[in-house]
Amino acid sequence: xxxxxxxxLFLLHSWVGVVTAVLLFIVAFTGALAVLARxxxxxxxxxxxxxxxxxxxxxxxTLVNTYHAQxxxxxxxxxxxxxxxGHNFHLLALVFESHHGDENYQQEVLRAFxxxxxxxxxxxxxYGPSKQYYANRKTDAASYIGEFHADLHLGRPIGLxxxxxxxxxxxxxxxxxxxxxxxxxxxxxxxxxxxxxxxxISDGHKVMGIWGSIFNxxxxxxxxxxxxxxxxxxxxxxxxxFGGDQDKLIETFTAIPEPIISYVNQPTNITAILSDAQxxxxxxxxxxxTVMAHNDANAQVYLRLLGGExxxxxxxxxxxxxxxxxxxxxxxxxxxxxxxxxxxLFPLHFGNFAGLFVKLLWVMLGLACALMPLSGMMMWLAKxxxxxxxxxxxxxxxxxxxxxxxxxxxxxxxCCVLFPVQVLLNYAVAGAEHNAxxxxxxxxxxxxxxxxxxxxxNYKNYFRATLLLCALFLISVLPFNSVLGVNNVINANxxxxxxxxxxxxxxxxxxxxxxxxxxxxAIALAEVKAx
Amino acid sequence: xxxxxxxxxTKRRHLMACLLALVTATVMITGMTTYLPLQMSxxxxxxxxxxxxxxxxxxxxxYISEKASQPFLVMITLCLVHGIxxxxxxxxxxx
Numbered sequence: 001x002x003x004x005x006x007x008x009l010f011l012l013h014s015w016v017g018v019v020t021a022v023l024l025f026i027v028a029f030t031g032a033l034a035v036l037a038r039x040x041x042x043x044x045x046x047x048x049x050x051x052x053x054x055x056x057x058x059x060x061x062t063l064v065n066t067y068h069a070q071x072x073x074x075x076x077x078x079x080x081x082x083x084x085x086g087h088n089f090h091l092l093a094l095v096f097e098s099h100h101g102d103e104n105y106q107q108e109v110l111r112a113f114x115x116x117x118x119x120x121x122x123x124x125x126x127y128g129p130s131k132q133y134y135a136n137r138k139t140d141a142a143s144y145i146g147e148f149h150a151d152l153h154l155g156r157p158i159g160l161x162x163x164x165x166x167x168x169x170x171x172x173x174x175x176x177x178x179x180x181x182x183x184x185x186x187x188x189x190x191x192x193x194x195x196x197x198x199x200x201i202s203d204g205h206k207v208m209g210i211w212g213s214i215f216n217x218x219x220x221x222x223x224x225x226x227x228x229x230x231x232x233x234x235x236x237x238x239x240x241x242f243g244g245d246q247d248k249l250i251e252t253f254t255a256i257p258e259p260i261i262s263y264v265n266q267p268t269n270i271t272a273i274l275s276d277a278q279x280x281x282x283x284x285x286x287x288x289x290t291v292m293a294h295n296d297a298n299a300q301v302y303l304r305l306l307g308g309e310x311x312x313x314x315x316x317x318x319x320x321x322x323x324x325x326x327x328x329x330x331x332x333x334x335x336x337x338x339x340x341x342x343x344x345l346f347p348l349h350f351g352n353f354a355g356l357f358v359k360l361l362w363v364m365l366g367l368a369c370a371l372m373p374l375s376g377m378m379m380w381l382a383k384x385x386x387x388x389x390x391x392x393x394x395x396x397x398x399x400x401x402x403x404x405x406x407x408x409x410x411x412x413x414x415c416c417v418l419f420p421v422q423v424l425l426n427y428a429v430a431g432a433e434h435n436a437x438x439x440x441x442x443x444x445x446x447x448x449x450x451x452x453x454x455x456x457x458n459y460k461n462y463f464r465a466t467l468l469l470c471a472l473f474l475i476s477v478l479p480f481n482s483v484l485g486v487n488n489v490i491n492a493n494x495x496x497x498x499x500x501x502x503x504x505x506x507x508x509x510x511x512x513x514x515x516x517x518x519x520x521x522a523i524a525l526a527e528v529k530a531x
Numbered sequence: 532x533x534x535x536x537x538x539x540x541t542k543r544r545h546l547m548a549c550l551l552a553l554v555t556a557t558v559m560i561t562g563m564t565t566y567l568p569l570q571m572s573x574x575x576x577x578x579x580x581x582x583x584x585x586x587x588x589x590x591x592x593x594y595i596s597e598k599a600s601q602p603f604l605v606m607i608t609l610c611l612v613h614g615i616x617x618x619x620x621x622x623x624x625x626x
């Protein structure tokens with residue numbers, strides 16, 4: 001390759017990296033946490049999910065029949081049963097939908113009944129527009145971070161477009177990075193941690209970039225697709241074939257066509273359907289069931305499953321008598337290679353296709369992806385302070401560092417704050433009222449730490465303070481939960497809760513170790529040794 | 532590294548990479564649905580899947596081409612061809 005082309009690629013790599021560094025860190029770091037959000041951290045955050053329990057299929061069937069009889073006729077069009085698995089819902093939810101509204105609403109409306117998974121006691125009821133129900137469901141710390149990763153809480157489409165474009169720029173950075181670091185094999189195994197800070201950062205950037213290149217390409221590609229699919233790609237594709245009607249396009253490809261109601265009464269055998277699915281896929285989790293034309297001779301039931309042998313989520317189709325009809329992708333029976341690729345994009349992005357080991361691998365690679373733009377930015381800044389005619393003064397360099405610590409370190413701190421807050425909320429605040437706290441706590445913690453950057457002159461101490469605070473918040477989770485939580489390390493009622501609390505402690509201690517290792521004396525000694 | 536020596540017409544390249552590449556990739560998705568010799572679902576989904584690759588290709592090309600006019604011509608041509616194909620497909624649909 002010509003040296004001028006390499007120069008151009010190098011400059012392009014630098015520009016894209018510098019412009020997107022902070023945003024890419026924000027999205028990648030929260031993405032790494034979001035990998036564990038569902039179901040692990042969601043179960044940790046919700047007491048109702050913490051005891052392993054299996055709700056008898058006959059109980060679910062009885063509840064559907066009982067509450068279907070109580071709701072007005074129009075609400076029987078579609079019945080959704082959301083299982084308390086920690087993937088979406090923390091309670092068993094029965095949702096009765098009317099697509100065409102009712103006497104009070106001229107829009108899609110629903111009646112929901114939520115039950116405690118252990119006692120099956122009715123906990124919540126809802127009647128109103130469908131959108132509001134799904135938007136105001138109880139959230140938790142990990143889900144809040146996961147939702148922030150998806151659209152930065154900027155709403156849709158702006159947030160989705162932003163994260164989608166960050167996926168595209170990650171692709172550009174990875175591709176240009178692979179071209180400019182051509183000595184791949186050598187750089188894969190070069191990490192000189194004792195040769196001074198700048199060399200360590202530079203080697204770390206290359207090692208993380210090359211080892212993580214395939215992951216970064218997969219995440220960049222799938223992230224771009226997930227972000228832009230509904231706001232740019234589908235409308236553009238629908239423009240010619242469907243005259244711009246995106247809903248019609250989705251309807252054409254929809255997995256669940258509306259059945260023709262026969263008005264012949266025939267009980268829908270939900271018990272048999274759930275049992276059959278559990279027998280067919282014993283290692284998969286049933287996320288939800290959709291019952292159409294319930295207790296009609298033409299009733300159809302669709303179950304959405306995740307896990308087991310299948311990489312992507314799958315949809316099982318049954319008729320009302322409980323006969324298995326077919327299994328398909330969650331997008332329905334669409335022929336072709338493209339849909340197969342789209343299907344696997346989701347598990348590849350979320351890392352939820354092969355158990356906890358792959359999830360932990362995804363977390364590590366996600367954190368490496370988050371550190372890539374930061375290390376690149378630090379190299380870019382350091383380079384401008386060196387030489388006989390540096391283009392960046394020492395003051396400007398310190399300001400940049402403070403800004404990076406305030407924005408990126410502030411985000412890490414804001415995420416760390418949410419976990420002890422979750423324990424406190426579980427103790428002091430009921431149900432969906434939690435939702436009102438996460439936003440202010442998260443954004444104010446982040447904002448305050450960013451504003452402090454303007455006043456804290458010594459950026460090394462500012463960085464150490466960030467590490468210390470993160471350590472304190474994470475370490476506090478275990479004692480807080482031991483005192484306030486129903487399930488904790490002491491009573492070990494829930495293995496997942498005990499394991500998660502201990503994990504928070506270990507990560508907190510790692511932050512504390514980082515704080516102690518970056519003592520001003522230790523830094524000075526390391527610099528002298530390197531010299 | 533001196534940017535002025537490395538790149539000619541830097542501002543134009545920035546504009547092409549940031550704006551024209553996006554417009555071209557989007558118009559191409561629309562236009563590709565008219566001529567891909569595949570069944571309808573594949574005709575729609577394949578361009579969607581190709582979008583990130585097309586955009587990244589055009590973005591990098593906007594910078595590494597020797598002359599800034601080359602990517603400009605390529606992108607404008609792609610836009611026009613796919614735009615015209617989409618227009619005719621829409622007209623046929625209405626007719």
